[in-house]
Amino acid sequence: MKKVVQVLCVVLIGVAVMIGFRWYRYVASSDTPYDEVGITLNGYMPGPLRSWGCHKLRERFPGALPPYGCAAPDGRSWA
Template structure:
């Protein structure tokens, strides 16, 4: 039983790390702010982390329309 719990913990931690790294790669070095996987992962992030990610994307793509989840009320300005 202890071995099953240990394996489960390792799998869960591995998935969390891989997901976090994929999200960070989208925010910090993506070629476009419209990467579907990145937008989805950003949407699942907690509020402060999502806000930081949107701010980082806005710094990198100042003239682009914001992706879903980073748009203001009008849909054309950054939140």
């Protein structure tokens, strides 16, 4: 039983690292702010990380419309 729990923990940590890396790659070095996977992952991040991600995207793409999750209520300006 102990071995099963250990393997499960390693798998969960591995998945979390892979998802976190994919999200960070979207925020820090994506060619476009409209990457569907990146937008979805950003939407699942906790509030402070999502806010940081949106701020980073805004710095990188100042003239672009904000992606879903980073828009103000009007949908055309950054939150």
